[in-house]
Amino acid sequence: MTGWQKKPATALLILADGTRLEGHGIGAEGHAAGEVCFNTAMTGYQEVLTDPSYAGQIVTFTFPHIGNVGANDEDIETVNMAALSGVRGVVLKADITNPSNYRAAEKLDAWLKKRNIIGITGIDTRALTAQIREHGMPNGVIAHAEDGYFHDASIMAELKAFPGLEGLDLAKEVTTAQTYHWDQTGWKWGEGYGTLDKPEFHIVAIDYGAKRNILRCLADQGAKVTVVPATATAADVLSHNPDGIFLSNGPGDPAATGKYAVPTIQKLMETGKPVFGICLGHQLLGRALGATTSKMHQGHHGANHPVKDLTTGKVEITSMNHGFAVDKASLPAGVTETHISLFDGSNAGLSVDGKPIFSVQYHPEASPGPRDSHYLFTRFINHVRAQKGLETKPEFTKA
Numbered sequence: 001m002t003g004w005q006k007k008p009a010t011a012l013l014i015l016a017d018g019t020r021l022e023g024h025g026i027g028a029e030g031h032a033a034g035e036v037c038f039n040t041a042m043t044g045y046q047e048v049l050t051d052p053s054y055a056g057q058i059v060t061f062t063f064p065h066i067g068n069v070g071a072n073d074e075d076i077e078t079v080n081m082a083a084l085s086g087v088r089g090v091v092l093k094a095d096i097t098n099p100s101n102y103r104a105a106e107k108l109d110a111w112l113k114k115r116n117i118i119g120i121t122g123i124d125t126r127a128l129t130a131q132i133r134e135h136g137m138p139n140g141v142i143a144h145a146e147d148g149y150f151h152d153a154s155i156m157a158e159l160k161a162f163p164g165l166e167g168l169d170l171a172k173e174v175t176t177a178q179t180y181h182w183d184q185t186g187w188k189w190g191e192g193y194g195t196l197d198k199p200e201f202h203i204v205a206i207d208y209g210a211k212r213n214i215l216r217c218l219a220d221q222g223a224k225v226t227v228v229p230a231t232a233t234a235a236d237v238l239s240h241n242p243d244g245i246f247l248s249n250g251p252g253d254p255a256a257t258g259k260y261a262v263p264t265i266q267k268l269m270e271t272g273k274p275v276f277g278i279c280l281g282h283q284l285l286g287r288a289l290g291a292t293t294s295k296m297h298q299g300h301h302g303a304n305h306p307v308k309d310l311t312t313g314k315v316e317i318t319s320m321n322h323g324f325a326v327d328k329a330s331l332p333a334g335v336t337e338t339h340i341s342l343f344d345g346s347n348a349g350l351s352v353d354g355k356p357i358f359s360v361q362y363h364p365e366a367s368p369g370p371r372d373s374h375y376l377f378t379r380f381i382n383h384v385r386a387q388k389g390l391e392t393k394p395e396f397t398k399a
């Protein structure tokens with residue numbers, strides 16, 4: 001036995017406070033700057049890595065064995081494939097092992113390369129996570145060097161050039177360039193994804209970086225979805241004659257995207273049509289109602305976040321991915337806080353009194369995560385049903 005041999009470093013992670021962590025390069029070669037956050041989900045790494053809300057961010061997984069079920073071309077949340085929108089980089093503890101799953105089409109390393117995601121393994125992600133909890137989410141750079149010679153000065157220059165997420169409108173980078181229609185439903189065991197035969201409702205979704213499974217969840221409710229770009233005006237949205245309006249998740253600072261999104265949402269609210277927002281959509285709706293948003297310390301990124309529904313007293317285990325939050329104290333009269341995070345009490349949902357307008361900070365579509373909150377899609381479509389004089393359905397949570 002010669003014992004464990006340390007492999008030479010081929011990648012580096014440098015943080016804004018000067019922390020310098022050596023590891024091994026995976027995925028696409030090169031370098032990437034972004035804000036470093038940690039995600040505590042134990043499964044669903046492909047969905048995390050392709051969630052457009054992660055644009056401008058480097059994700060550290062707290063779960064050490066990422067890649068062990070391989071990768072495929074189905075579990076992808078990016079709709080706008082051309083933009084390859086999603087994380088800038090990924091930080092892992094263990095080396096990627098050979099995949100073991102019947103759905104695996106390739107090794108995660110090759111998949112990352114194909115999607116132009118730069119990664120590093122061999123990092124003490126436990127220590128890095130503790131550091132982020134203590135000091136907040138730092139800007140960082142992952143840089144590869146096959147020969148192990150790192151040019152620290154140019155890496156630091158790249159780090160300094162990254163402006164940080166505050167004040168950044170990233171929705172315009174990941175949104176669809178063109179309006180399109182969506183009718184794919186959710187995945188059924190042994191059948192894959194279906195297609196909606198007879199749409200009963202028409203929802204217009206404003207795409208700030210929409211996740212695919214949100215569109216599927218809306219289609220599951222019987223809705224044909226028309227997806228419009230983030231910069232669509234109220235007139236553009238209304239030209240499609242929607243029964244309801246959906247505000248999607250997305251990356252970046254809601255204050256920046258709000259500059260063009262807020263006036264649109266305000267005009268749309270005047271129509272009296274049902275409005276539902278998720279994550280960035282929630283933050284933008286909050287701002288459109290007059291609330292403020294601010295940057296969080298460590299953010300919420302994981303698939304086991306407890307949320308309390310203040311209207312029923314029930315607790316849901318939810319999927320979360322956000323680094324900004326609606327300031328609850330700023331919610332104006334006539335707007336009710338409907339949900340809170342049980343981790344830190346921060347705002348997790350709102351509704352407009354007496355109107356079919358509501359939103360949540362978390363992810364009822366999961367992907368990855370539990371399905372406790374699927375009932376919110378039924379709640380939204382029930383508002384649509386009520387306006388059309390149709391009978392509403394029981395709020396239903398998929399097992």
Ligand SMILES: NC(=O)CC[C@H](N)C(=O)O
Pocket residue numbers: 053248249250251252253254278279280281321322323324325
């Ligand atoms: N998932 C999202 O929509 C994220 C919203 C926003 N970019 C944030 O970080 O808070």
